[in-house]
Amino acid sequence: MTQKHSTLGEFIIGNQKHFQYSSGELSRLINSIRLAAKVVNHEVNKAGLVDILGSAGDTNIQGETQQKLDVYANDIFMQTMTNRQIVCGIASEEEDNYVSIKSSNGKNDNKYVVLIDPLDGSSNVDVNVSVGTIFSIYRRVTPIGSPAQLEDFLQKGTEQVAAGYIVYGTSTMIVFTTGHGVNGFTLNPAIGTFYLSHPDMKFPEDGDIYSINEGNYVHFPQGVKDYLKYCQAEEDNRPYTSRYIGSLVSDFHRNMIKGGIYIYPTSTRSPKGKLRLLYECNPMAFLAEQANGVASDGYKRIMEIDPTELHQRVPFFCGSKNMVKVAEEFMAKYPENAKY
Numbered sequence: 001m002t003q004k005h006s007t008l009g010e011f012i013i014g015n016q017k018h019f020q021y022s023s024g025e026l027s028r029l030i031n032s033i034r035l036a037a038k039v040v041n042h043e044v045n046k047a048g049l050v051d052i053l054g055s056a057g058d059t060n061i062q063g064e065t066q067q068k069l070d071v072y073a074n075d076i077f078m079q080t081m082t083n084r085q086i087v088c089g090i091a092s093e094e095e096d097n098y099v100s101i102k103s104s105n106g107k108n109d110n111k112y113v114v115l116i117d118p119l120d121g122s123s124n125v126d127v128n129v130s131v132g133t134i135f136s137i138y139r140r141v142t143p144i145g146s147p148a149q150l151e152d153f154l155q156k157g158t159e160q161v162a163a164g165y166i167v168y169g170t171s172t173m174i175v176f177t178t179g180h181g182v183n184g185f186t187l188n189p190a191i192g193t194f195y196l197s198h199p200d201m202k203f204p205e206d207g208d209i210y211s212i213n214e215g216n217y218v219h220f221p222q223g224v225k226d227y228l229k230y231c232q233a234e235e236d237n238r239p240y241t242s243r244y245i246g247s248l249v250s251d252f253h254r255n256m257i258k259g260g261i262y263i264y265p266t267s268t269r270s271p272k273g274k275l276r277l278l279y280e281c282n283p284m285a286f287l288a289e290q291a292n293g294v295a296s297d298g299y300k301r302i303m304e305i306d307p308t309e310l311h312q313r314v315p316f317f318c319g320s321k322n323m324v325k326v327a328e329e330f331m332a333k334y335p336e337n338a339k340y
């Protein structure tokens, strides 16, 4: 059911049959993310008032210490999912290690783990530019009843059960997939309800936007430099337009709607790239593929990379199918850069 104007709550109930091993647990989990998103949204929207209400480290009028927004977002998502006891473990970009969580009966019998980047692009908050939350959900691989282990989190992206993001932009949206396409819901802030506004989102097969931090050009591998020159050449429908917000969620969101490619390559400055495989690249790759797009490290499919550590970084090429394909052709000329 992808009926326009349905609320996120109605959509989750209507689509429960799509969820593998459906027992309502995944629906409750997505509901708790929806709740945390509303709380974080409220706080993000007050960010501009921070000079009036007090900045991070200050004490507010109730005697509570003000937190930085990324720390706040992390606490809200962790607390909401922990208090509802609906996952057996959470790993966050903001935390060094994963946490294992017991269910309400004191046992470890929840099925899912969540990996989350609570506030991606948070340096943009200070300048009133969109930020986002990214989440990724897996079924545990260790036996139900035991505490979640590292191997529950170190799964290939192909094993994801659901993934999504929340973009706190000119309007707040939650966009997610459970492996049956991608749907986007816009928050009506007056009543705190998300409505299905973007059913069955798809990347156009071609696009004319490229998004990369070009200031790092001299540090890029030759394949990326060559591809950028291709993007800028006056031929066919090029030069392309350059658009880079520096907030992955927003750059991805725009490219999915308009057609484009996002690249965060390796560089001499960040030899493994900057973005995290588990918190950023895998969930975005799942969404991209569900929306007809492609996500690769320049040489191979992101979701097939075998993770070795929680905070692992990888280069990321993601977006419209034909654009990523051409970028990969440029990279293929320098096979020595496939290893990082």
Ligand code: AHM
Pocket (backbone or CB within 6 Å): 117, 119, 120, 121, 122, 123, 213, 246, 247, 248, 249, 251, 274, 275
């Ligand atoms: P973060 O997790 O520390 O916020 O970093 C991730 C962000 C992405 O949202 C964005 O695309 C990228 O970092 C921007 O990095 P740079 O400033 O190096 O271009």
Ligand code: MG
Pocket (backbone or CB within 6 Å): 093, 117, 119, 120, 121, 280
């Ligand atoms: Mg991040």
